[in-house]
Amino acid sequence: MEINGVVIDDTYAEAFPAWISELIITAANRYLAQEAAEHATGFASSVIGGGVEAGIDRYLSPRKSPDGRPGCMVLMAHPDKKLLQDQIIQRIAECVLTAPTTAIFNGLPNATEKIPVKLHFFGDGYEYRTKVGDRTVWAIPIMGGEFIIEEQIGCIEGIAGGNFLIMGTDQMSTLTAAQAAVEVVNELEGAATSFPGGVTGSGSKIGSKKYKFMKASTNDAFCPTIKQKNPNSLVPDGVKAIFEIVIDGISEEAVKQAMADGIRAACRMIGVTHISAGHYGGTLGPYKFKLHEILS
Amino acid sequence: MEINGVVIDDTYAEAFPAWISELIITAANRYLAQEAAEHATGFASSVIGGGVEAGIDRYLSPRKSPDGRPGCMVLMAHPDKKLLQDQIIQRIAECVLTAPTTAIFNGLPNATEKIPVKLHFFGDGYEYRTKVGDRTVWAIPIMGGEFIIEEQIGCIEGIAGGNFLIMGTDQMSTLTAAQAAVEVVNELEGAATSFPGGVTGSGSKIGSKKYKFMKASTNDAFCPTIKQKNPNSLVPDGVKAIFEIVIDGISEEAVKQAMADGIRAACRMIGVTHISAGHYGGTLGPYKFKLHEILS
């Protein structure tokens, strides 16, 4: 299969079930909302290292946010609902409550499962209930004014680990194609990327061939600079750089669309020669997103 | 004491000793360097909540970075050197190694204490030693090319918790003044702020008067919206918003200069009426930065 001359490998992305929450962070202007959202989704590339996978799903204009201020829809994912709750509470407390002029709203109001945040106790008795539109919220007095928070955050069974690999003739062209794919994922609803800037150039394999104490090491089969010395190399001829985009989403459909539209965006950029995907023989999870299927 | 008509309270900021490391993160362009640095310093407002206090000390142009690429000097602080090491390793592994085109260099080459990162094992035997200028580094093959890392990161005994409070007549003017102060701190060497955007509007006190199970709660004495109902309020008349800037630095001198220049910047902005500082009767730490002294 080819798209614009780019070879699409006949393979699949392996993904796993995860609990997904979405929070809306609003602020007095777009910069303040983004600063808080970036802080709250920082150090959150992977569940193992950062405690959660988190990313900005999409920007919300004042027309689309609950309180009429600029906002960001933030997606957080974890296979364990209790650990997801811990991270949501910690990250709101550390990164959003502390940020200037922010408020928090439930980004999945239709979800039947809810994660209680209970941050209103921070108000030490001065907090009070009020309304923003038809949403009941707490208003908590703080130094900068009042912090508004809707304390039940929706939570659903979604998917983590959707992914694809973009391969190309040189580092900067391939990265530019990956960034175009991220722009598309950031526009779609219900999907987010958790790596810095949405792209990673450093995939890993489980364990290590040489250093037995390492739990993970570089995905040497896909490292272009060692193609010649690595008998197991899977790097196609002419490929000098490979970048991966990992996608978490609220449903199979959301992940599929983000993968398909992201791949199509990458295939229109110059220097891209191959698209592939990461899978681990079922050890990572039960979902299989077959590239040829989702792109047909 | 007054500066441009702004009252400077006769008080002091209480701060505590902390181990400080500085890392240089470079990348192919300024956006990529900043994205990695922001990810690495996200969720790091306070040691208790985020495991470390981290912020971007300053931007480095290609003329000033070790490999001639745009970079960010990132400061991380923790009272416990072992826990600082853990955080540095985790945050490099999750947020910098994974980010496209990045490299890591020691930001405190003259420090005698070193934190070993040992990320080269990730190369699974394909890594090799090389030189960037006069620095010995590891080159680790990754999907996107090679990750360059200087694996001994300098570490010194510095200071965390330098701070000041900016009080003003309305929320947005006071916040604008706080942002001017942050611009100044970001320009100075050896000091950084760890809150989102460098400013917090949500200070806390230890414990809670009403909810005994809370370890911390809103700093009600400085909450303007409850001034009338709170007999302990310390909010000056006319003050409608208070923002705090917390500064970590590599030395007393660096913290002092950042506080003094930051306060002076805030005092030139409209709407600012009072400057104060946070202290806790010595329970937080032994350092006292007296406002009148550092501003004279």
Next chain:
Amino acid sequence: MEINGVVIDDTYAEAFPAWISELIITAANRYLAQEAAEHATGFASSVIGGGVEAGIDRYLSPRKSPDGRPGCMVLMAHPDKKLLQDQIIQRIAECVLTAPTTAIFNGLPNATEKIPVKLHFFGDGYEYRTKVGDRTVWAIPIMGGEFIIEEQIGCIEGIAGGNFLIMGTDQMSTLTAAQAAVEVVNELEGAATSFPGGVTGSGSKIGSKKYKFMKASTNDAFCPTIKQKNPNSLVPDGVKAIFEIVIDGISEEAVKQAMADGIRAACRMIGVTHISAGHYGGTLGPYKFKLHEILS
């Protein structure tokens, strides 16, 4: 009439007919597209001073642009079609052809009037016709690669000068509300603002009372700082700052929607007390956008 407690004056915005073109500027990434679009719409606040009114209508993701790369829809307006053509040609030649990796496409493909750009002669005979999707374009060899341009730019009879005034209790809050309104206008299709950042704090009246040689001078009736000494002041009590948003659009409907949604956004922000609009007794133009009508 009131919205969220904000008084909406019973008045109207006076606007005038103008020829409107829309260009799509794409580039290898979002920053490059925005840099070119900002340069092309710089020095273009008003027809008299800058030769044209120009602004970025909206951002286009790779999914929505003709060549699958990030792009900006740029709107340009002038009452005189020939002068609009001159400006479009000059601004493409100076600001887009010169910018790295850019391409130009017609943003109004359904418009029956076309403005010919004829920039392909720049190729000195090396240019050639090709296709991007179903669009016929010229490919012009340049130092950086090839410049792609669709040389017929659509042009329609639209409207310039739609506007509203946002009045509030202090400068920064009122400006923050104005910026929220601009975010909304930037999200809507077919409307753009031409002032820097979309907001102006410096409206003018025709002529001058004191200096007869001046063609225009400050709109003193709406200057808060001279309310006390100006017997003609129209500044409501308590208002300390007034910002104006001026909107050009491809149709009455587009201008109406941008005004209505922009005003609603402003009315949800703190510190805003009054909304009004600018009119000039019919000397500026025949269109009247009555605030109470468009908001009902």
Next chain:
Amino acid sequence: MEINGVVIDDTYAEAFPAWISELIITAANRYLAQEAAEHATGFASSVIGGGVEAGIDRYLSPRKSPDGRPGCMVLMAHPDKKLLQDQIIQRIAECVLTAPTTAIFNGLPNATEKIPVKLHFFGDGYEYRTKVGDRTVWAIPIMGGEFIIEEQIGCIEGIAGGNFLIMGTDQMSTLTAAQAAVEVVNELEGAATSFPGGVTGSGSKIGSKKYKFMKASTNDAFCPTIKQKNPNSLVPDGVKAIFEIVIDGISEEAVKQAMADGIRAACRMIGVTHISAGHYGGTLGPYKFKLHEILS
């Protein structure tokens, strides 16, 4: 001559004398200052097309600006002092006076030549003289508050047209190197670039071989995509993209340093193979910046 393996052509950049002014634009925050400065320097790539060459020389932190607010030093250049004055007045009136919260100060206070702006007449008699530090300024009442302006802008005999060419193996790597060079120029004092983002990929030659009515056409000798069919091609083997950086500066020394440091920055980036410079047999101007001399 080689730097890091990059061939430095034994050639020179030809430049011409120009009157140079520098304005300081400050605003309530960095974004507002940059928006105004970008608007004021938009559509200003070349004297012929945009009426002036203009660019942001450097960012000024609150510590370094006359009124203690974030600012931008803006450089404007024109061979004719009267036409430079016209452009400065028009661009301040259209792009800075209209932008929210801005002020204007003289960026060359030691220059003996002055350009009078006389914008205070806009105040219609309500303007008054006041002081910012030791600078005498006008305060002009406007809708958003007051516009502060120092009305004598310094002007000196400087240089326009300093330049160099960066050649490399692919478009995005070569562009990335050019952007690193621009970062360096933006850090240095007294020099600025006038093209969008500081880089151009579309150089021109005088006249046209094929179309006699064209005053300028593509610099075909340096167009990589037509190397095979153009007998006059000067594109080195293996070069796939060429980007140019054009520098205006307040003195020979400022242009030399910007060229030298910019070239050195470009030579450290991957994919760059050759550096050259543009000259026109003395028809453009009398200054010759020899690459080997300025880099030794």
